[in-house]
Every structure is written in C-alpha cells, then in structure tokens.
Amino acid sequence: MDVESYLIYVIMPILCLAMIMILIRFLKGPQIVDRVIALDLLITLGVGFIGVFSIIAVNKNFLDVAMILALIAFLSTVAFSFYLYKSKKND
Amino acid sequence: MTDIAIMILSTIGALFILIAAIGIVKMPDFYSRLSVTIKAATLGLGCILIAAALFFKEFQVTTKAIAIIFFVFITSPVAGYLIGKVAYVNGTKLWKNTIIDEMKNDPDSFCAAVKDIDKMEAKEKAREKDREKDRLERKKPEF
Numbered sequence: 001m002d003v004e005s006y007l008i009y010v011i012m013p014i015l016c017l018a019m020i021m022i023l024i025r026f027l028k029g030p031q032i033v034d035r036v037i038a039l040d041l042l043i044t045l046g047v048g049f050i051g052v053f054s055i056i057a058v059n060k061n062f063l064d065v066a067m068i069l070a071l072i073a074f075l076s077t078v079a080f081s082f083y084l085y086k087s088k089k090n091d
Numbered sequence: 092m093t094d095i096a097i098m099i100l101s102t103i104g105a106l107f108i109l110i111a112a113i114g115i116v117k118m119p120d121f122y123s124r125l126s127v128t129i130k131a132a133t134l135g136l137g138c139i140l141i142a143a144a145l146f147f148k149e150f151q152v153t154t155k156a157i158a159i160i161f162f163v164f165i166t167s168p169v170a171g172y173l174i175g176k177v178a179y180v181n182g183t184k185l186w187k188n189t190i191i192d193e194m195k196n197d198p199d200s201f202c203a204a205v206k207d208i209d210k211m212e213a214k215e216k217a218r219e220k221d222r223e224k225d226r227l228e229r230k231k232p233e234f
Binding site: 002003006007010011014015017018019021022024025031033034036037038040041044045047048051052054055060063064066067070071073074077078080081084085 | 094097098101102104105106108109111112113115116121124125128131132135136139140142143146147149151152155156158159162163166167169170171173174176177178180181183
C-alpha cells in the first residue's frame with residue numbers, strides 16, 4: 001500500500017469524521033464562546049486537511065494557503081474575544 | 092522507509108485531531124472543551140505538517156512547515172488564554188463538579204482589573220453628568 005492510497009482511504013475519512021463532530025458542536029454550542037472555539041478548531045483542522053491534501057495532490061503550493069489559514073484562525077479568535085468583551089461591558 | 096515514517100506521523104496527527112473532536116463534543120464544560128482544543132491543535136497539526144515536509148524533501152517546503160508549526164505553537168495558547176479569560180469575565184459557569192476556582196478572589200487577576208476599569212468609567216460618567224447638570228443650571232434664566 002503506497003502513501004497516497006493510505007492517505008486517501010484512511011487519513012481523510014478520519015479527518016472528515018472529526019470535522020463533522022466539530023460541526024455538531026459549532027451548531028449546538030450553548031454559548032457563543034463554545035462556537036468561537038469550535039470555529040478555531042475547525043480552521044486548525046482545515047490547515048491539517050490542506051497539509052494532507054498537498055501530499056495527495058503532490059503540489060507544494062497548497063502550504064501557502066495553510067499558512068494564511070493559520071493566521072486567520074488566530075486573528076478571528078482574538079477579534080471575537082475582543083468584541084465579546086466590549087459587548088458585555090456595554091450591557 | 093520514508094513512506095512508513097509518513098504513514099506513522101500522519102496517523103498520529105489524525106488520531107489526535109479525532110480525539111480533540113470527540114472531546115469537544117463530549118466534554119461537559121466550556122473550559123474543559125477549551126483545554127482539549129489547544130492540545131490537538133498543536134500536536135496533531137505538528138505531526139501532519141512534519142509528514143508533509145518529509146514527503147517533499149525540499150528546502151522551501153520544510154521551511155514553510157516549520158514556520159506554520161512555530162506560528163501555531165505560539166499563537167494557539169495565546170488565543171485560548173484570551174477566550175478563556177473573556178468567557179470567565181462574561182460569566183460562563185464552571186462545571187458543577189469543579190473542585191477549585193482560583194480566579195474567585197484573586198486581586199491580581201484580570202477580573203479585578205476589569206472591575207477597577209469599570210469603576211473608573213462609572214466615576215467618569217458620574218462626573219460628566221454633574222458637568223451637564225451644571226451647564227443646564229447655568230443656562231436657566233434667573234428671574
């Protein structure tokens with residue numbers, strides 16, 4: 001069994017299952033902070049997904065996209081926490 | 092040999108991400124969910140990106156993978172710390188079986204600082220109201 005078929009038939013289904021579970025928490029989360037950390041983990045999983053896909057597609061250019069996604073994950077979490085704090089203080 | 096190393100590393104990374112997904116669904120509390128998230132983000136992502144770097148065996152790809160791993164290792168604990176503090180300040184409840192709450196009466200904590208800031212702002216608002224009252228009284232015509 002070579003690397004590509006192993007990644008396609010074993011690793012990718014595991015990652016898809018994890019993505020579905022995180023999506024359940026993202027839709028169900030009782031408070032908004034739960035949704036924020038679910039979104040953060042979802043983007044992080046997207047970075048891993050792109051890393052596996054760059055091996056499958058034998059294309060190294062996808063790693064640039066992974067780097068930008070990692071940046072966006074950090075920025076979105078910090079911005080969400082900032083605005084949650086501001087909205088609580090104005091109540 | 093390299094193929095086996097890539098398989099093992101990607102399997103470890105995928106399993107860590109799956110464990111994190113199970114944890115974020117099954118954990119009873121916001122704070123335990125948060126703790127699960129950060130570990131998976133660092134360790135699982137690191138293994139998968141090292142596997143990608145082993146597969147390509149090029150200088151550019153290895154540099155990019157190390158840069159992504161370094162960035163995630165630095166930023167994801169910071170983001171988790173920030174969102175945890177904001178959740179505590181906003182009044183997210185702890186789990187009912189939580190043993191200790193160290194943030195409760197800590198004078199140096201972020202909560203105390205926030206309360207001080209809120210008190211200062213309340214004082215400033217009161218002063219502004221007083222000034223407006225003074226202005227209104229001055230504008231009244233005296234008979």
